[in-house]
Amino acid sequence: xxxxxxxxxxxxxxxxxxxxxxxxxxxxxxxxxxxxxxxxxxxxxxxxxxxxxxxxxxxxxxxxxxxxxxxxxxxxxxxxxxxxxxxxxxxxxxxxxxxxxxxxxxxxxx
Amino acid sequence: xxxxxxxxxxxxxxxxxxxxxxxxxxxxxxxxxxxxxxxxxxxxxxxxxxxxxxxxxxxxxxxxxxxxxxxxxxxxxxxxxxxxxxxxxxxxxxxxxxxxxxxxxxxxxxxxxx
Numbered sequence: 753x754x755x756x757x758x759x760x761x762x763x764x765x766x767x768x769x770x771x772x773x774x775x776x777x778x779x780x781x782x783x784x785x786x787x788x789x790x791x792x793x794x795x796x797x798x799x800x801x802x803x804x805x806x807x808x809x810x811x812x813x814x815x816x817x818x819x820x821x822x823x824x825x826x827x828x829x830x831x832x833x834x835x836x837x838x839x840x841x842x843x844x845x846x847x848x849x850x851x852x853x854x855x856x857x858x859x860x861x862x
Numbered sequence: 863x864x865x866x867x868x869x870x871x872x873x874x875x876x877x878x879x880x881x882x883x884x885x886x887x888x889x890x891x892x893x894x895x896x897x898x899x900x901x902x903x904x905x906x907x908x909x910x911x912x913x914x915x916x917x918x919x920x921x922x923x924x925x926x927x928x929x930x931x932x933x934x935x936x937x938x939x940x941x942x943x944x945x946x947x948x949x950x951x952x953x954x955x956x957x958x959x960x961x962x963x964x965x966x967x968x969x970x971x972x973x974x975x976x
Contacts, residue, residue, distance in 0.1 A: 756904070794866075794952050794967025795905070840904055848893055848912075848958050849920065850965060852904035 754779065756841055756853035764859045765831055773856040774825040775841030783844035784817050784824040789855075790837045798839075799826070831860050863888050866968035868953050874974045875943040883938040883971050885953030893956045894936040895920075895965065896928065898949040905952060911936055943975045 758775045765771055775784070783802055787795035799810050801817035801824060808815055814827045828835055841853040869884045887894065892913045897905040897920075907920030911930040925947060927939040936955075940947060950972050954965040 792969070794954070794970055796967070797964045800964070848956060849895070849907055849910060850905075851907070851921075852897075854902075854904045 754845075754851055756843065756851065758839075758841055758853040758856050760856060761854070762857040762859070764861060767831060767833060767860055767862050769831055771828040771831055771835070771858060772825060773839060773858075774823060775853050776823040777843065778822070780821040781843035781845075782821065784815075785842045785844070785850065786813075786815050786824070786826045787840045787842060787852075788837050789840065795840060828858075831858075833860050833862055836860050865889065866953055866955055866966050868951075868968040868971050870971060871969070872972045874976060875940075876976060877943060877945065879943050880939070880941050881943070881973075883940075883951055883953075883973075885936045885938070885968060886934050887936075887953075887955040887966070888934065889955060889957065889966065890933060891955035891957045891966075892933065893958055893965075894930065895954040895956075896926070896936070896938045897952045897954065898922065898947075899952060899970075900949050908938065908951075940973075945975050947973065948975045949973060 785800050786798045789795045799815040804821045805819045806817045812829045838855040840855045842850040866887045895910045896908040899905045906922045909928040911917045950970045952970050953968045956965045
């Protein structure tokens with residue numbers, strides 16, 4: 753079946769450090785999304801990517817849609833305590849459905 | 863706008879009991895979704911609806927039922943609760959518009975089946 757592999761599974765970083773995480777698939781997808789889930793909340797969309805090779809920024813966040821359409825990465829620059837949470841990649845499947853990765857849990861140490 | 867609201871926030875069920883998880887959105891979105899999130903895992907799609915009167919199965923529909931009689935509401939029914947249904951349930955909605963696909967999520971319902 754489908755799988756989105758996210759790495760790393762978890763990260764512990766110092767405040768101010770940059771963060772990089774990625775998401776890979778064995779299948780091709782034409783829309784890649786990155787969501788963040790704060791503790792006890794539902795996921796919130798951070799960045800959406802629609803074109804292979806596309807690089808998109810949202811404040812301190814930068815995401816890229818891999819040229820093969822089988823991967824994506826998310827970078828966070830100069831991390832701050834409120835970056836804590838779980839980051840999920842997701843891909844769009846039929847009928848506007850989303851398939852989610854297993855998540856990267858980020859802890860920022862002040 | 864309240865966005866997507868879910869009730870209850872928490873619930874403990876005994877094996878074999880039934881319950882309905884409520885979901886309402888006030889954004890006039892046509893698409894609505896139910897996901898479950900097991901500990902340490904991503905979200906898995908249970909059921910979805912593309913409009914009132916239309917529902918379809920997602921990745922993990924067994925043990926659940928849904929209905930969509932209005933645009934606003936999309937309840938999820940568990941008929942015979944089992945321990946394997948212990949999870950956090952999220953409802954989401956989206957207004958389809960070309961490529962843009964932001965799904966707005968509710969705060970979740972944490973369900974424990976003992």
